[in-house]
Amino acid sequence: MSLPVRSSASIFQIRTAIVAVFIGYLVLIAGCRTSEDAAAAATQMSATAKSLSDYYAALSIILSDTDQIYSLNEAMYSKPYSKESRQELKTTGAELAKRITLAADLSTLAGSFAKLTGSSSPADVAAAGNKLETEVDNLASYNASTGEQNAIKSALQLFVTAVQAHKEHEAAQAMDSLASGLSALFDKEADSWKSVDDVYVQLAATLAGNLVDQNAADNSAMLKPALDPFGLTPSAPAPDLNTKLATLTKQQISTRQAALVTSYSNATDAMSKSLHEMSQRIHMVATDKPMAFRLPPVTVATVEQWATQVLSY
């Protein structure tokens, strides 16, 4: 017994029908934006997630340094650091830890979304379709023309690209409210975290000033601009030199205090802008609104710069 061999005409009709089904599906999900918008959203998301992690990690260091300054003030100047205050500071640390976890979860999500937008599935499917084509040709004793093969291959690829865009659209819908929620939470809490930074900077400046007043700091570092170019270092700190440099040293403390506050404010503004941009891009993909321009991600170099500065303390 032998299987009936299909005629060339009927196989062509089957192939045409398959292509028609794919095209029909494409029409159904034609509202979905291309992957390029989703990729732009994913890029912004990845950059934002990393900066948010760095931002909260730097705040964590600031909180830890504040705890140390409280302890130093207690040991050196009898400024009380009560058990209750220690507990409150731990609570602040626990609240910060929750935000650090949120930032880590955002990083995970950004990674997953980047995988989805960068999926090689359309290419994989085209290759798989090619193999299928060969097998079907062998089975039916019918060799499709190159044109037909390319048509089916392209249709398969288009089909999966459309499915991918559809999935990206669905993913963006799932992320839409949380992206705007994260952005809103960050803005809402900005004053609280600014307070953490302000208090740290001022406590540190006051303590540093006190140490200078007591001649307990080596002020000879102020001589670096004059000595460094010649490979020289100051001699062992002498009390009279320290006293002469005290006023300049205190001016430097004051100048750097202002710079630290400005640096934090700039980092916070940049972080907020990055979160807003991320939220906006995800919203566009979720609502199928085309991006007029696919700009590179809003850079958060200011945040990185500030975080690096804090890490160097």
Next chain:
Amino acid sequence: MANMLIDVQATFLSLDSQYNILLAGCKTQAQRDVLAAQYAAAQQNYQRTLNATLTDDDAQVAALSTQLKSANLQVVQATAQLGNISKVINDITTAVSLGAQLVAMV
């Protein structure tokens, strides 16, 4: 709450920056004790008010955390589903290949 935070922060930092001068001006241990108690209270008020502004957002933070995990699951599944399409085609290819072999045996 934000204004209250600014106020208690200003009180605490002002006392912190003046503490050594005020302490030097204290003539009795009782005065020093009062100063220390005021400092401790100002510090605690500041830390407590700060935490109140943060714990107010606990529900929002918890909701966002749940949403993040759920969204990640959806995205991971979507990526897996995309990958499955080529897997299905490959499975069909294997079936067709087997079919061709069967046909050859007839």
